[in-house]
Amino acid sequence: MLSMNDATETNAEIGQPLKAREHPEAAHPTPRKYVNIAIVLGLITAFEVGIYYIEALRDVLVALLIGCMVLKFVLVARWFMHLRFDSPGYARTFITGIALAATVYVVVLLTLGIV
Amino acid sequence: MATVATPHEEKRGFLARPGATYGFMSWFTTVDHKKIGILYGASALFFFFVGGFEALLIRAQLATPNGQVLDAGAYNQIFTMHGLTMIFLVVMPLGAAFTNYLVPLMIGARDVAFPRMNALSYWVFIFGGVFLYSSFLLGGAPNGGWFGYAPNSVAEPGLNMSYYAIGLLILGISSTVSAVNLAVTIINMRAPGMTLMRMPVFIWMTLVVQFLLIFAIPVITVALIELLFDRQYGTHFFDPGVGGDPILWQHLFWLFGHPEVYILILPAMGIVSEILPVFARKPLFGYAFIVFSGIAIGFMGWGVWVHHMFTAGLGPVTNSAFAITTMFIAVPTGVKIFNWLATLWKGQLKGGTPLYFSIGFVALFVIGGLSGVTHAVVPSDYQQQDTYYVVAHFHYVLFGGAVFGLFAGLFYWWPKVFGRMLSESLGKWQFWIMFVGMNLTFGPFHILGLQGMPRRIYTYPDGMGWDIWNLVSSVGALMVGLSAVLFAVNVLLTARKPRNAPADPWDARTLEWTTSSPPPEYNFEEIPQVHALDDFWHKKYTESPAGDLVPVVAGASDTAALKNGDAGEHEKGHGGGHGIHLPSPSYWPIVLAAGLPMMGYGVLYDWKLGVAGGVVLLVGAYGWILEPSVAEAEPAPALAAASTGSEADHG
Amino acid sequence: MDDAVALEGEHEEHTSTGLPTQKIAMWIFLSSECLLFGALITTYLLYRGRSTVGPYPNDVFDIPFTSVSSFILLGSSLTMVLALSALQHGDLRRFRIWTLTTALMGAAFIGGQVYEFTTFAKEGLHLDTNLFGSTFFTLTGFHGVHVTLGILMLLSLVGLTYSKKVTEQHTLSVELVGLYWHFVDVVWIIIFTLVYLIPDPSGGR
Numbered sequence: 029m030l031s032m033n034d035a036t037e038t039n040a041e042i043g044q045p046l047k048a049r050e051h052p053e054a055a056h057p058t059p060r061k062y063v064n065i066a067i068v069l070g071l072i073t074a075f076e077v078g079i080y081y082i083e084a085l086r087d088v089l090v091a092l093l094i095g096c097m098v099l100k101f102v103l104v105a106r107w108f109m110h111l112r113f114d115s116p117g118y119a120r121t122f123i124t125g126i127a128l129a130a131t132v133y134v135v136v137l138l139t140l141g142i143v
Numbered sequence: 144m145a146t147v148a149t150p151h152e153e154k155r156g157f158l159a160r161p162g163a164t165y166g167f168m169s170w171f172t173t174v175d176h177k178k179i180g181i182l183y184g185a186s187a188l189f190f191f192f193v194g195g196f197e198a199l200l201i202r203a204q205l206a207t208p209n210g211q212v213l214d215a216g217a218y219n220q221i222f223t224m225h226g227l228t229m230i231f232l233v234v235m236p237l238g239a240a241f242t243n244y245l246v247p248l249m250i251g252a253r254d255v256a257f258p259r260m261n262a263l264s265y266w267v268f269i270f271g272g273v274f275l276y277s278s279f280l281l282g283g284a285p286n287g288g289w290f291g292y293a294p295n296s297v298a299e300p301g302l303n304m305s306y307y308a309i310g311l312l313i314l315g316i317s318s319t320v321s322a323v324n325l326a327v328t329i330i331n332m333r334a335p336g337m338t339l340m341r342m343p344v345f346i347w348m349t350l351v352v353q354f355l356l357i358f359a360i361p362v363i364t365v366a367l368i369e370l371l372f373d374r375q376y377g378t379h380f381f382d383p384g385v386g387g388d389p390i391l392w393q394h395l396f397w398l399f400g401h402p403e404v405y406i407l408i409l410p411a412m413g414i415v416s417e418i419l420p421v422f423a424r425k426p427l428f429g430y431a432f433i434v435f436s437g438i439a440i441g442f443m444g445w446g447v448w449v450h451h452m453f454t455a456g457l458g459p460v461t462n463s464a465f466a467i468t469t470m471f472i473a474v475p476t477g478v479k480i481f482n483w484l485a486t487l488w489k490g491q492l493k494g495g496t497p498l499y500f501s502i503g504f505v506a507l508f509v510i511g512g513l514s515g516v517t518h519a520v521v522p523s524d525y526q527q528q529d530t531y532y533v534v535a536h537f538h539y540v541l542f543g544g545a546v547f548g549l550f551a552g553l554f555y556w557w558p559k560v561f562g563r564m565l566s567e568s569l570g571k572w573q574f575w576i577m578f579v580g581m582n583l584t585f586g587p588f589h590i591l592g593l594q595g596m597p598r599r600i601y602t603y604p605d606g607m608g609w610d611i612w613n614l615v616s617s618v619g620a621l622m623v624g625l626s627a628v629l630f631a632v633n634v635l636l637t638a639r640k641p642r643n644a645p646a647d648p649w650d651a652r653t654l655e656w657t658t659s660s661p662p663p664e665y666n667f668e669e670i671p672q673v674h675a676l677d678d679f680w681h682k683k684y685t686e687s688p689a690g691d692l693v694p695v696v697a698g699a700s701d702t703a704a705l706k707n708g709d710a711g712e713h714e715k716g717h718g719g720g721h722g723i724h725l726p727s728p729s730y731w732p733i734v735l736a737a738g739l740p741m742m743g744y745g746v747l748y749d750w751k752l753g754v755a756g757g758v759v760l761l762v763g764a765y766g767w768i769l770e771p772s773v774a775e776a777e778p779a780p781a782l783a784a785a786s787t788g789s790e791a792d793h794g
Numbered sequence: 795m796d797d798a799v800a801l802e803g804e805h806e807e808h809t810s811t812g813l814p815t816q817k818i819a820m821w822i823f824l825s826s827e828c829l830l831f832g833a834l835i836t837t838y839l840l841y842r843g844r845s846t847v848g849p850y851p852n853d854v855f856d857i858p859f860t861s862v863s864s865f866i867l868l869g870s871s872l873t874m875v876l877a878l879s880a881l882q883h884g885d886l887r888r889f890r891i892w893t894l895t896t897a898l899m900g901a902a903f904i905g906g907q908v909y910e911f912t913t914f915a916k917e918g919l920h921l922d923t924n925l926f927g928s929t930f931f932t933l934t935g936f937h938g939v940h941v942t943l944g945i946l947m948l949l950s951l952v953g954l955t956y957s958k959k960v961t962e963q964h965t966l967s968v969e970l971v972g973l974y975w976h977f978v979d980v981v982w983i984i985i986f987t988l989v990y991l992i993p994d995p996s997g998g999r
Contacts, residue, residue, distance in 0.1 A: 059879050066872035070865060077861045080991050090992055097987040100868075101980055108871050108976045110969075115813055118821045125825030128358055129832035132445060136394045139449065139461045142840055256815045319826065327819045333810045357826045365833035372932060377922030380837065386844040386925050395833060670808075768950065769957070 057107065065107045072096050158770045160727045164664060172728035174258035175664060179265050180244030181560065184553075186269055187237035192627065193276075194228035197221050199624055202584070206617035208605040218601035219286035220279075220303070226289030227307070230407065231314050232272045234541065237549045238410035239264075239318075242325055242349045244560060248655035248662060249343050251334025251671045256327045258726040259767060264321035266736035271317060274740040275310035278303060285310070288599060290400065293381035293392035297373045302747055308371040309743040315360045315367075316739065322356035325349060334654070336673035340434070343653045343677075344427060347434045348413030351441040355402045355409075358445075363399035366392060375746065390455055397448040405444045407541060408508075409437060411548025412479060415501045418555050419483055421651045422498040423490025424692070426677060429482040436475030443472045453521050454528045462521045469519040476512060480505060495649070496570030500551030503578050507543025511536055514589065529599075532592025538585040547577075550630070558644035561637070562660045569633040577626035583619025587612035652680035665723040727773045735763025820970045824977045831981050834936055835988060838929040843995035845924035851994040854914045863906030864986050867941075870899035871979045874972050884962040890952050893968075896975065897948040900941050907938050926996075930989065937985060940978045947971045 076096045079085050085092065106112040111119045161172045170178060200221050204212040213221060243261065247254050255261050278284045285307035287296040296304045329350045333342070369380040370392065379387045420427045427433065449457065449465040483505055492498070514536040518524045527533055550573075558564045596609050603609055647656040654671060655662070657679055675681050684692045738760030745753020809815060877892030911931065919927045951971055954960040960967055 057875075059876055062872055062875045062879070066869065069868050069871075073861070073865060073868060076987065076991060077857065080857060086993075093987050093991050097983055100983045104871060104976055104980050104983070108875050108979075109973055115811075117811065117813065118817070121818075121821045121825050122828075125358065125828035128445060129828040132398055133832050133836040136391075136398070136836055137840060139394070139457045140388065140390065140840060256819070323819050323822050323826075326822055327815050330818060331809045331811050331813070331815045335808060337810075357822060358829050361826050361830035362833050365830060365837070368932070368936075369837065372921070372928070378928035378932065379922070379925050380928055385846050386841065388840070391837065391840060765950075768954070768959075 056113065062107070065103055069100055069103060072100055158766060160729055160770055160773065162727065164728060169728060171733055172262075172730045174254075174262045174726050174728055174732070176243050176247050176255050176258065176261055177560070177662065177664075179261050180240045180242075182265050183236045183243055183268070184240030186272070187233050187240060190228050190232035190236075190272065192631070194225055194233055195624060195627055197225035197228065199620055201225060202617040202620040204601065205603070205613050207614065208603050208607070208610055210602050213601060215601045216283075216286065219288075219599075220284040222599065223285045223288050223307075224275075224279075227275065227285065227311075229541070230289060230403070231311065232275075234407050234545050234549070235318065236268060238352070238407070238545075239268075239321060241345075241410060241414065241549070241552055241556070242352075243321075245556070245655060246325055246328055246346065246349060247332070248658065248666055249346055249653050250329065250332060250337060251654050251667060251673060252328065252332040253666050253670075253723070254726060255324050256332060257324050259729050259732050260320050260324050262729070262732035263736055264317045264324065266733045267313060267317035267320070267739055270736050270740045271310055271313035274313060274743055275306060278306035278310075281306075290396060291370065291392075292396075293370065293373070293389040294383065296370055296392075297381055305371060305374050305747055308367045308374070309746060312364060312367050312371075313739050313743060315364055318356050319360050322353040322360075326353040326357065329353070334671050334673050336678075340431070341673055341676045341678070343413075344416035344430065344433055344437070345410075345413035345653075348409040348416070348437050351437050352406050352409045355406050355441055355444065359399045359402040359406070362395055366395035366399070369395075371746070390452070390457075393452050393455055394448075397451045398445075400451065401448040402444045404537075404540070405440055407545050408548075409440070411504060411545045411552075412437070414548050414552040414555070415483065415504050416479075417651075417653065418497045418501045418551055419486045420677075421555075421649050422493055422495060422501070423487050424493065424650075425486065425490045426652075426680075427482070428485035428488075429478075430676060433479055433482050436478040439475040440472065443468065443475070447472055450519060450524070453524045466519055466521050470516070473512065473516055473519075480509060495554075496565070496567055496574060497551045497555035497649075499571065499574045500547050500554065503574065504544055504547040504551060507539055507547060507578075507581070511539025511541075511543055514539065527592060529597055530592035531588040531596045531598060534598055535585050535588030535592060538581075538588070542581055542585065550574075550577075555649065556655075557637070558648050559655060559658075559660050559662070562642035562644045563637050563640045564644050564648060565637050566633050569629055569636070573626045573629040573633065576622050576629065580619045580622025580624075580626055584616050584623055585619070587616045587619075591616075650683075652677040654679055665725055724773070729767070729770060731763050731767035731770060734766060735760055738763055814966055816966060816970055817973075820973050824973065827977065827981075831933075831936070831984075834929075834933040835984065838933050838989060841925040841929050845926045845996060847924050849914070849917055849919045849923070849926070850996045851926060851930075851989075852996075854917050854919055855990055856910070856913075857990060859906070859910065860986065860990055863903050863910075864982065866899050866906070867903045867979055867982050870896045870903070871976050873899060874975050878965065878968050878972050881960075881962055881965050881968055886955060886962065889968075890955060893948050893952050897945045897952075900945045900948070900975075904938060904941055904945070907934065933989070934985065937978070937981055940981070944971070944975050944978055947974070 073096075076093055079089060079092055105119075105122070111122070161169075163169045164173070164175065170182065173179065173182075200213060201218070204210040204218060243255070246252075275285070281302070283301050283303045285291075286303045287299055287307065291304060291307055296307070329342070329346055369378070372378040373380050373382065379385045381387050381389045381392050383389060416427055416433055446468040447465060449461060450469045453462050453465075487502075514532065518527060518533070518536065554565055554570055591609055591612050594608060594612075596603065596607070603613075642661075644660040646659050648660070649656075654673075657671065658666060671678070682695065684694055687693045738756045738758075741756025741759055742753045743756070745751070745756050811818070873892050873896040877889050877896060880886075880888035880892055911934075919930075921927055921931050948971060951960055951968055954967070
């Protein structure tokens with residue numbers, strides 16, 4: 029299951045040249061790896077919910093929460109959405125949308141007095 | 144491939160794909176980008192006359208003070224629909240007509256990436272247009288201006304502005320689907336050898352436009368949803384009474400609205416960039432500069448939207464920042480203008496209606512651009528905002544610019560699409576009357592604006608000093624109307640000519656001219672191998688040491704190979720000459736599309752109708768997914784009696 | 795090979811980038827969705843703390859409950875990649891199980907949302923009550939519609955394995971639905987933080 033997949037995959041896939049370029053043999057994550065990522069995501073979420081209740085951390089709560097949010101986003105995007113292993117074009121496309129949205133909407137909020 | 148004994152209708156039942164690619168009904172099931180382009184073009188030209196008629200009503204009402212043609216309520220509907228029609232039902236779909244027809248031909252492909260989605264875009268568009276216009280019959284058309292400013296648009300009684308919201312939401316779906324389709328087509332389906340920097344400028348501009356659409360439409364989608372919810376469901380997005388902010392509408396609208404104006408103008412700029420080199424018989428000057436300035440406009444277009452809101456009270460810091468970005472965006476446009484002029488300079492100009500409209504485009508767009516630059520100066524804009532000066536600006540860039548550019552394209556590509564050349568003499572008459580008429584109509588608006596005449600008023604009293612220029616403008620509008628009629632006459636007369644236009648009547652530079660006029664359904668016998676920018680031109684001509692054009696001797700180049708169908712270095716077409724597989728027609732796109740206006744009416748009148756629309760949409764979607772990939776081949780007579788016993792599985 | 799009739803768009807044919815056309819299309823679409831959800835989130839953030847009447851977020855939010863449904867949605871992303879992985883390894887049966895599990899978890903999330911919405915409504919918060927109601931329900935409602943459409947797509951994928959449109963040779967559609975599903979999950983990651991966890995200035999706690 030772990031090492032056979034790429035051999036059978038490249039023979040069976042009609043899109044063979046595309047697949048070979050897209051999934052270099054060594055880099056395809058195993059299910060074990062995915063589960064690990066999911067566990068990390070769960071832990072981060074538990075952490076987020078946890079610190080929500082800790083009064084002493086109120087001052088840094090927002091910064092911590094945003095940090096966790098970004099971390100989870102990146103983990104899902106790079107691993108589950110496979111951007112870590114795929115052609116950089118996809119990531120660039122996605123980042124363009126994110127960057128454009130973030131920029132214009134932050135400007136909107138700034139002009140209306142909200143940061 | 145196994146064939147079955149029994150005719151295809153009994154397999155798959157209602158999921159069987161239609162096979163006919165000719166005949167009246169085939170237009171409803173076509174997935175051929177060329178037919179879809181023609182559908183877009185015909186629809187857009189129809190709406191051009193509708194929107195033009197609305198314009199004439201406006202000008203009739205405003206020709207004299209205290210006009211009696213339209214009362215205030217009617218005027219509001221007419222001017223709103225005039226704007227919505229011209230932007231969403233004329234200029235955008237006319238641009239779509241060109242992009243749909245030309246993109247595969249110019250990049251050496253057989254069709255777009257997703258042919259059924261292409262059909263879907265068209266049907267959603269036309270249903271959206273019909274939905275919008277049905278409002279006239281069902282209580283009243285949108286009447287809050289094309290920009291629908293809150294809180295007025297929320298408070299307007301009646302369903303008018305709800306038709307506005309839903310109509311534009313439907314049209315937005317059409318444009319988004321089309322944009323994704325064309326973007327990936329250009330990115331991924333170019334002929335071998337056609338690198339990005341060998342693409343025609345029209346393709347580049349189209350690519351930029353698709354990304355503008357992809358990113359801008361979601362913003363107005365949210366704005367329209369929020370407007371619709373405020374109107375229908377009592378939300379408070381733009382309700383200042385409970386803490387809402389109408390300025391939010393303006394932000395969301397213009398975040399879409401400014402990229403939208405580049406969406407309107409870039410196709411025309413692309414068209415003109417194709418025509419000028421052909422009529423100057425020399426390459427486009429500064430190809431890379433024109434490409435990069437188009438890309439720059441696409442990016443920078445996202446940084447200027449607040450210049451529509453200088454008088455909204457956002458403060459001097461915001462206003463100054465956007466004034467600066469607005470001034471900067473004039474630079475890439477200026478770069479294009481200079482490159483176009485340099486293309487013409489010292490060219491062996493040959494006359495023709497496409498050239499006239501292209502030069503007219505450049506001249507009139509410069510005028511419109513200059514008034515735009517005056518808007519960028521904030522204190523100046525404080526005087527101009529909401530006056531006819533702004534109306535002058537955008538009509539010069541949209542009519543003098545986009546519409547003239549699109550007409551240039553119509554005259555240029557008409558022979559390719561229909562196999563007949565439009566009449567040159569009628570074309571020239573149309574051009575001059577349109578040019579003079581347009582300046583008479585919109586030129587005076589600069590003066591009226593500076594004299595203080597506000598926009599969007601249904602009448603004005605006498606004694607304001609506005610009478611003479613309004614009258615002049617209305618006369619000009621009649622001339623424009625006449626020129627449009629001349630175009631219609633031209634089209635009708637041309638339809639009666641024999642279909643004998645040559646493949647390359649203008650001695651042009653790009654790949655679509657290598658096909659017959661009109662092209663065969665599969666576009667190219669063999670997918671071309673591209674070696675350079677303006678590859679076709681280089682196959683026809685080389686340059687002598689003195690720099691003169693020298694026709695390439697037949698047989699001494701790939702042209703002969705092209706004509707003889709010699710495979711040579713040409714990549715085998717899909718199917719390699721053994722039979723070109725084209726996507727089969729389908730009726731699911733039109734079925735799916737029909738669900739959308741039903742849902743729209745459902746929101747307005749009866750939720751059960753909305754649910755029914757949703758069901759139609761889902762049926763359309765599943766029919767689409769489940770239908771076979773191709774229409775079953777008609778069994779050959781000799782095999783009709785034989786049964787292979789196995790089903791031809793098309794996956 | 796190209797005589798074989800394949801799904802529209804999935805033929806092996808020359809591509810300028812060497813990448814599958816549909817995947818490029820899906821990423822472009824997801825990119826556009828950033829602008830959509832961005833606008834809804836911006837609206838929410840703009841009006842945060844500006845409702846003139848209650849109920850306010852602190853009056854109605856049940857963080858433990860929402861945390862659980864967030865975990866479920868996050869977990870469904872895992873089951874999604876496991877489904878894709880199973881199919882790529884040729885295990886059709888596992889693929890169906892994992893995909894159905896993903897759909898089930900999505901449905902559980904939606905169930906949680908519905909419960910949450912009806913509870914809020916009982917506590918006096920509707921779309922038209924105040925800015926919070928308007929912005930909250932619209933934002934999360936749109937997200938919920940996206941999840942629901944995703945569930946439909948997941949179920950359809952399983953159905954398509956029976957008509958052989960989805961097989962171990964044709965995994966692209968699964969990848970595409972997967973990308974959509976993860977995106978929807980990512981949007982929820984953002985919403986959960988910005989809307990639920992970051993404290994709202996209005997009302998008491």
